Amino acid sequence: xxxVSVKNLTLKFGSAEVLKNLNLDVEEGEFIVLLGPSGxxxxxxxxxLAGLLELTEGQIHIKGKNVTWAEPSERGIGMVFQSYxxxxxxxxxxxxxxxxxxxxxxxxxxxxxxxxxxxxLQIGPLLDRKPGALSGGQRQRxxxxxxxxxxxxxxxxxxxxxxxxxxxxxxxxxxxxxxxNRLKNTMIYVTHDQIEALTLADRIAIMRGGIIxxxxxxxTIYNRPANLFVAGFIGSPAMNFIxxxxxxxxxxxxxxxxxxxxxxxxxxxxxxxxxxIIGLRPEHLxxxxxxxxxxxxxxxxxxxxxxxxxxxxxxxxxxxxxxxRVPVEHRPxxxxxxxxxxxxxxxxxxxxxxxxxx
Amino acid sequence: MANTPLAAGPxxxxxxxxxxxxxxxxxxxxxVCAIFFLFPLYIMVITSLKNIQEIQSGNIxxxxxxxxxxxxxxxxxxxxxxxxxxGIKVGFWNSIKxxxxxxxxxxxxxxxxxYSMANWPFKFSEVFFTIxxxxxxxxxxxxxxxxxxxxRELGIYSTLPAVVLVxxxxxxxxxxxxxxxxFASLPQELFKAARVDGAGYWQIFFQVFAPMSVPIFTVAVIxxxxxxxxxxxxxxxxxxPTNYPMTVQLNNxxxxxxxxxxxxxxxxxxxxxxxxPLAIYFFSGKYFVRGIAAGAVKG
Ligand SMILES: Nc1ncnc2c1ncn2[C@@H]1O[C@H](COP(=O)(O)OP(=O)(O)OP(=O)(O)O)[C@@H](O)[C@H]1O
Ligand SMILES: [Mg+2]
Numbered sequence: 001x002x003x004v005s006v007k008n009l010t011l012k013f014g015s016a017e018v019l020k021n022l023n024l025d026v027e028e029g030e031f032i033v034l035l036g037p038s039g040x041x042x043x044x045x046x047x048x049l050a051g052l053l054e055l056t057e058g059q060i061h062i063k064g065k066n067v068t069w070a071e072p073s074e075r076g077i078g079m080v081f082q083s084y085x086x087x088x089x090x091x092x093x094x095x096x097x098x099x100x101x102x103x104x105x106x107x108x109x110x111x112x113x114x115x116x117x118x119x120x121l122q123i124g125p126l127l128d129r130k131p132g133a134l135s136g137g138q139r140q141r142x143x144x145x146x147x148x149x150x151x152x153x154x155x156x157x158x159x160x161x162x163x164x165x166x167x168x169x170x171x172x173x174x175x176x177x178x179x180x181n182r183l184k185n186t187m188i189y190v191t192h193d194q195i196e197a198l199t200l201a202d203r204i205a206i207m208r209g210g211i212i213x214x215x216x217x218x219x220t221i222y223n224r225p226a227n228l229f230v231a232g233f234i235g236s237p238a239m240n241f242i243x244x245x246x247x248x249x250x251x252x253x254x255x256x257x258x259x260x261x262x263x264x265x266x267x268x269x270x271x272x273x274x275x276x277i278i279g280l281r282p283e284h285l286x287x288x289x290x291x292x293x294x295x296x297x298x299x300x301x302x303x304x305x306x307x308x309x310x311x312x313x314x315x316x317x318x319x320x321x322x323x324x325r326v327p328v329e330h331r332p333x334x335x336x337x338x339x340x341x342x343x344x345x346x347x348x349x350x351x352x353x354x355x356x357x358x
Numbered sequence: 359m360a361n362t363p364l365a366a367g368p369x370x371x372x373x374x375x376x377x378x379x380x381x382x383x384x385x386x387x388x389x390v391c392a393i394f395f396l397f398p399l400y401i402m403v404i405t406s407l408k409n410i411q412e413i414q415s416g417n418i419x420x421x422x423x424x425x426x427x428x429x430x431x432x433x434x435x436x437x438x439x440x441x442x443x444x445g446i447k448v449g450f451w452n453s454i455k456x457x458x459x460x461x462x463x464x465x466x467x468x469x470x471x472x473y474s475m476a477n478w479p480f481k482f483s484e485v486f487f488t489i490x491x492x493x494x495x496x497x498x499x500x501x502x503x504x505x506x507x508x509x510r511e512l513g514i515y516s517t518l519p520a521v522v523l524v525x526x527x528x529x530x531x532x533x534x535x536x537x538x539x540x541f542a543s544l545p546q547e548l549f550k551a552a553r554v555d556g557a558g559y560w561q562i563f564f565q566v567f568a569p570m571s572v573p574i575f576t577v578a579v580i581x582x583x584x585x586x587x588x589x590x591x592x593x594x595x596x597x598x599p600t601n602y603p604m605t606v607q608l609n610n611x612x613x614x615x616x617x618x619x620x621x622x623x624x625x626x627x628x629x630x631x632x633x634x635p636l637a638i639y640f641f642s643g644k645y646f647v648r649g650i651a652a653g654a655v656k657g
Contacts, residue, residue, distance in 0.1 A: 051553075073556030079554045081547040081551060088570060098565075099555030102555060
């Protein structure tokens with residue numbers, strides 16, 4: 001039994017189709033991150049799961065129960081919002097117990113749950129304050145607490161950390177991971193921060209235009225992106241793309257005067273494709289002084305950007321701009337002629353016509 | 359010694375001249391406006407405190423040496439409004455009887471309608487909103503006669519319920535817009551959070567939104583109370599002579615032709631009539647501005 005199961009979900013606002021025949025199965029206790037550019041429908045999908053939007057078509061099952069038409073409070077979900085959405089005139093305790101009071105739980109039970117949640121989140125001393133007297137990080141903790149006390153199986157997060165500053169964000173990120181390890185609930189988490197996605201997720205769903213492009217473990221998404229969009233979206237700095245063609249029955253990739261040996265590529269049948277694209281991550285390239293035929297691309301160093309431990313070097317290869325990540329002590333001088341060594345096992349090949357990974 | 363050059367130079371905030379040209383202009387305009395509005399009030403107050411001989415003999419601008427509240431007493435208790443000589447207090451209580459229910463009913467209906475439109479969109483709610491918007495531009499004079507017929511058919515013409523009904527109806531378009539815009543400007547996620555918590559239509563309204571909406575309720579109360587209190591026309595038309603509001607009674611006092619003009623009584627009666635809206639503005643001006651600003655942010 002899946003914890004959450006979305007079947008053929010379509011959602012329209014007027015005539016605009018925001019989610020298109022979307023399917024998603026989430027396992028018990030899984031941490032799923034929905035990642036994608038602004039406007040791709042992440043929040044919309046989450047709101048559908050929460051019952052805050054009416055589907056145009058399709059079904060939603062939570063814990064095996066068809067909740068397509070159920071009220072938000074009947075679905076066994078808790079939700080945390082980007083803007084915290086705390087009730088400003090209630091104390092922290094009031095915020096956390098509001099839903100429980102409406103559900104008609106006995107006072108003792110409410111107090112017990114609030115105490116347990118506030119102990120987990122370390123907000124005990126704040127219980128009698130109003131949200132206005134809390135910092136952003138504290139507010140988000142309270143918002144998480146409000147979801148926690150519901151003692152539900154599925155938590156929905158809509159960019160919960162994006163209103164916080166960088167330091168607090170990384171702190172709370174670790175805390176969320178700890179929370180998930182402790183509670184083992186199913187979590188569905190929307191973000192457009194790649195780092196959050198890569199660090200938190202058991203599986204990432206990359207979305208674009210209301211369609212899930214790829215649903216896989218973070219490492220798979222990173223190393224074997226299913227299509228050009230995913231490849232370009234994940235990774236910062238972005239993957240280097242070079243247009244060319246595959247020749248010799250799929251044994252070599254040719255562009256300009258360069259020809260790369262494709263032996264060792266991990267993927268499907270390459271074949272001869274007149275329009276192909278090779279994707280190389282900056283950290284999967286290295287700089288060497290001597291050319292190795294079939295394995296290197298000649299390039300000229302333009303500028304470099306030292307970033308602490310690493311340096312990002314920008315080069316011109318065959319008139320194309322490329323970036324390479326090197327240890328900061330190996331920074332080359334601008335104008336230097338170098339050769340970029342390609343690790344073909346970590347490269348990605350795409351067919352330009354359908355943009356899918358080969 | 360090393361500090362000397364530092365200490366010698368300017369430090370701290372840059373001093374600003376007290377009167378800059380901009381300020382001079384602003385203050386001049388404000389003072390002129392204040393005089394323009396306060397001067398009549400001044401004349402009214404000093405005249406109401408004079409006795410009739412002083413008014414006939416003295417200068418209208420000069421305050422009296424022997425202030426007396428006789429005129430006020432007379433205006434309140436025994437001035438003649440047409441046939442009866444019971445003072446303006448009758449009108450005062452009539453105005454209260456008209457204003458209080460009209461204000462309460464119109465605000466309850468408008469806040470719930472605005473809340474529904476902002477947060478519980480129903481079929482055609484946008485159409486409804488447009489109609490509402492347009493209807494607040496229709497000159498109300500157009501609707502006076504139809505409403506006379508309607509209230510007559512309902513059998514309430516020339517009664518208190520008729521005038522309350524009319525005031526309520528005319529208050530609704532503007533108030534509903536006001537509430538709709540205010541509720542639409544509250545964070546949507548708050549509404550969603552309350553839904554997830556299991557709160558329904560009434561619980562969200564009373565427990566989540568209403569406590570956050572004191573400014574807009576204040577604005578609505580001020581708008582309605584002052585508007586209805588100052589109304590003359592609907593009072594004359596729909597209320598019937600026994601229920602004439604204070605404004606109508608005031609008019610009758612001032613126009614009643616019995617003996618010489620008792621300017622002091624007229625002035626006192628006028629001030630008494632204006633006291634309620636004046637007091638309301640005085641005590642809630644701060645909330646009024648705050649509420650208007652809050653409602654205006656988003657639409
Ligand atoms: N109530 C609505 N009415 C009409 N269109 C809407 C509505 N809500 C969202 N949309 C549209 O649906 C699309 C998806 O919106 P959604 O909020 O799900 O995006 P998102 O992926 O969460 O983006 P972001 O990262 O900016 O939060 C957008 O194009 C948006 O303009
Ligand atoms: Mg969103």
